[in-house]
Amino acid sequence: MLVKQIQYQLMLFFRRPAALFFVIVMPVVLLALLTQILGNDPIPGQTTTSAQFYTPALAVFGVVTACFTYLAVSTATSRDQGILKRIRGTPLPPSVYMTARIISVTVIALISAALVIASGVIFLDVEMQWDKAVAGLFILVTGGLSFAALGMMVVALCRSSETVQAVVNATLLPLAFLSEIFIRPGRELPDWMIWTADFFPLKHFSVALGNAFKPSLEGYGFTWTDADDAFSVLPEFLILLAWGLFAGVIAVRFFKWDVRL
Amino acid sequence: MHDDPAVSVSGLFKSYAGVPAVRGISFDIAPGETFALLGPNGAGKTSTIEILEGYRKRTAGHVNVLGFDPGENCREFRECIGLVLQSTALEPELTVIETVTAFSQFYPEPLRVEGLLKTVGLADRRDNRVRTLSGGQQRRLEIALGLIGNPEVVFLDEPTTGLDPDARAGVWHLIRKLSQKGKTVILSSHHMEEVEALAHRLAILVAGKICASGTVADLLHEFGGHSRFSFWWPFDQLPYNLPPALGSLHHGHDNWVSFSVAEPGKALVQLTGWAHHYGVNLDSLTITKPTLEDIYLSLTGARQKSGGPDR
Numbered sequence: 109m110l111v112k113q114i115q116y117q118l119m120l121f122f123r124r125p126a127a128l129f130f131v132i133v134m135p136v137v138l139l140a141l142l143t144q145i146l147g148n149d150p151i152p153g154q155t156t157t158s159a160q161f162y163t164p165a166l167a168v169f170g171v172v173t174a175c176f177t178y179l180a181v182s183t184a185t186s187r188d189q190g191i192l193k194r195i196r197g198t199p200l201p202p203s204v205y206m207t208a209r210i211i212s213v214t215v216i217a218l219i220s221a222a223l224v225i226a227s228g229v230i231f232l233d234v235e236m237q238w239d240k241a242v243a244g245l246f247i248l249v250t251g252g253l254s255f256a257a258l259g260m261m262v263v264a265l266c267r268s269s270e271t272v273q274a275v276v277n278a279t280l281l282p283l284a285f286l287s288e289i290f291i292r293p294g295r296e297l298p299d300w301m302i303w304t305a306d307f308f309p310l311k312h313f314s315v316a317l318g319n320a321f322k323p324s325l326e327g328y329g330f331t332w333t334d335a336d337d338a339f340s341v342l343p344e345f346l347i348l349l350a351w352g353l354f355a356g357v358i359a360v361r362f363f364k365w366d367v368r369l
Numbered sequence: 370m371h372d373d374p375a376v377s378v379s380g381l382f383k384s385y386a387g388v389p390a391v392r393g394i395s396f397d398i399a400p401g402e403t404f405a406l407l408g409p410n411g412a413g414k415t416s417t418i419e420i421l422e423g424y425r426k427r428t429a430g431h432v433n434v435l436g437f438d439p440g441e442n443c444r445e446f447r448e449c450i451g452l453v454l455q456s457t458a459l460e461p462e463l464t465v466i467e468t469v470t471a472f473s474q475f476y477p478e479p480l481r482v483e484g485l486l487k488t489v490g491l492a493d494r495r496d497n498r499v500r501t502l503s504g505g506q507q508r509r510l511e512i513a514l515g516l517i518g519n520p521e522v523v524f525l526d527e528p529t530t531g532l533d534p535d536a537r538a539g540v541w542h543l544i545r546k547l548s549q550k551g552k553t554v555i556l557s558s559h560h561m562e563e564v565e566a567l568a569h570r571l572a573i574l575v576a577g578k579i580c581a582s583g584t585v586a587d588l589l590h591e592f593g594g595h596s597r598f599s600f601w602w603p604f605d606q607l608p609y610n611l612p613p614a615l616g617s618l619h620h621g622h623d624n625w626v627s628f629s630v631a632e633p634g635k636a637l638v639q640l641t642g643w644a645h646h647y648g649v650n651l652d653s654l655t656i657t658k659p660t661l662e663d664i665y666l667s668l669t670g671a672r673q674k675s676g677g678p679d680r
């Protein structure tokens with residue numbers, strides 16, 4: 109039953125050209141643009157190229173577009189259309205339906221991220237760090253789920269899909285500029301910008317995946333350490349987990365299958 | 370009927386933010402019965418139906434559907450009900466067959482998808498996207514979704530709004546077949562002929578209260594004591610001393626004169642004498658029994674308010 113529902117949700121995604129464009133095509137286009145504009149030379153003060161930075165950053169952007177933006181907007185639209193209410197009137201357990209929606213966006217997110225990374229590796233000489241890949245995949249999935257929870261929180265707190273769309277874009281885009289996604293580090297940012305970015309989960313997500321692409325770091329990623337040259341995704345994972353749990357609790361508490369009831 | 374009722378409602382109240390919408394209604398529906406809810410916009414039909422479907426919480430009172438409390442909304446309950454909501458709720462990007470197949474997977478013993486599509490007249494649109502269907506075709510698809518689980522109790526909230534006469538006749542046929550199979554049907558409608566054609570019993574809801582209920586014959590007997598006489602005559606040339614048994618004159622429409630008559634036999638005798646005396650031709654004289662619509666209009670007060678022509 110769950111598998112069937114996931115299939116339906118995936119099928120619906122692939123029938124929505126606009127969603128397909130923003131989630132699957134856009135991150136690759138941005139990767140091409142940013143590396144073209146900024147050149148693919150080593151980042152000043154670091155040994156890596158800008159593609160080595162932008163590939164994981166835009167993979168994260170794709171994941172967030174799928175798990176946060178697309179999940180929130182599509183779910184709110186289905187609610188506006190009365191589809192959620194209609195489903196609620198069938199024997200399909202509501203938890204199965206919602207789980208299917210969340211798993212399907214996670215699958216979409218992984219497809220999007222895989223495309224960005226593959227483009228980086230094939231066209232922009234990005235070096236895969238295979239020893240860090242497991243931790244990278246782990247953070248992609250957990251980060252995706254955490255942002256899915258945030259997306260559902262937005263749906264639960266807003267009444268219409270228009271509002272959801274506005275809230276989602278107004279939060280994601282500015283944060284993406286502060287969170288080492290569109291703008292690579294190097295320039296001095298004002299303190300308040302850094303604090304804002306450190307507070308929200310997006311930067312931790314992009315830093316964690318970014319580290320999985322840094323040749324200078326050592327390790328598999330699952331260690332607690334303060335060493336500067338050690339690779340660990342665990343601190344970021346904890347922050348993403350905390351945000352995910354917080355958002356999930358609010359989403360479950362306030363979610364309605366039909367705002368008119 | 371000796372069985373327990375399939376649906377039973379007693380003392381049901383529903384208010385929205387303190388504003389009452391349903392004010393203490395009670396009725397029972399026997400298994401296999403088709404029961405209709407009639408009433409003007411905002412009377413509380415959808416509120417009542419959606420409480421029975423488990424969507425809305427009641428403010429007070431008892432409801433029971435097939436032994437379940439719909440308020441608990443458990444899976445076994447949803448397996449044995451089918452529903453058509455008042456407003457359309459379909460996924461536009463799925464095809465007809467995909468939509469019905471998806472729903473059939475929710476139920477333990479669904480009907481055959483292809484057969485059902487044929488029954489609702491959508492077999493030739495099976496591979497079309499839902500968004501390309503006309504409003505009436507979408508409605509038929511929703512009716513298919515309501516029936517796919519082979520439910521014991523079917524809730525139909527204005528199922529035939531937007532349907533052409535053919536499709537409506539098709540849905541009527543479908544509802545009759547459900548009834549023959551022993552299914553219980555709860556129907557809301559604004560079409561009197563639909564209710565007359567389908568419902569074993571009905572209730573007329575006005576401002577959240579049942580103001581009349583029973584079979585169509587019951588209602589005609591109880592509320593419709595008067596026959597209607599009408600004939601063609603220029604209204605302003607009507608002789609003044611009308612026969613007393615004709616009772617009150619209802620305003621004419623395009624020179625149609627009509628009367629609501631309590632004692633048709635007596636009135637007929639007086640009318641013919643009077644007409645002969647004054648040379649009134651009684652063109653197109655008709656004597657009709659009151660219809661459900663007449664009763665409905667008199668109970669809901671729409672006649673006085675609308676000020677429209679009296680037929």
Ligand SMILES: Nc1ncnc2c1ncn2[C@@H]1O[C@H](COP(=O)(O)OP(=O)(O)OP(=O)(O)O)[C@@H](O)[C@H]1O
Pocket residue numbers: 368369385389390408409410411412413414415416417455
């Ligand atoms: N979700 C809601 N919130 C507040 N008030 C509501 C809500 N739903 C219905 N009402 C009110 O309750 C009353 C009954 O509404 P209901 O939808 O049950 O009427 P209805 O008989 O189905 O009407 P219609 O023929 O227009 O479908 C109306 O006055 C309506 O404004």
Ligand SMILES: [Mg+2]
Pocket residue numbers: 414415416455526
């Ligand atoms: Mg209604």
